Amino acid sequence: MAVEHTFSIIKPDATKRNLTGSVNAVIEKAGLRIVAQKRVQMTRAQAETFYAIHRERPFFGELVDFMVSGPVVVQVLEGEDAIVRYRDVMGATNPANAAEGTIRKLFALSVGENTVHGSDSRENAAIEIAQFFAGNEIVG
């Protein structure tokens, strides 16, 4: 076990429905600490870079359109095994498959409009955090 940082995004479907605080309540109840947070409007270039790994997937255009369709809240979460634990708190990508009590089961609208992003590895967490935060913006 180790204290880790993971990168989270509260996506436009949630900000549009005024659910930022509701999502944060689930995060904090799970014992993860929000150690950096800001609300931003992603540019198309930022969204394309962020999801570059999915560039060849059929849903890439739809995904980028969605991510720039409204404000997002980008966050750094801190905790023991934060990366895997946040993936558990988020629930499955498709809310139809998400477990009870997970953020996606509670709030997601569809596989595309699925409320949150969370890093899937330590390597990607570091890359994603650096895309949106300077070191002095993360206050543990």
Ligand code: DAT
């Ligand atoms: P996750 O966000 O659970 O890590 P992912 O990395 O496989 O999932 O995909 C990134 C995002 O792309 C996902 O949150 C929503 C969108 N997406 C994935 N599969 C999709 C599909 N079959 N149709 C539409 N959007 C999809």
Ligand code: MG
């Ligand atoms: Mg992913």
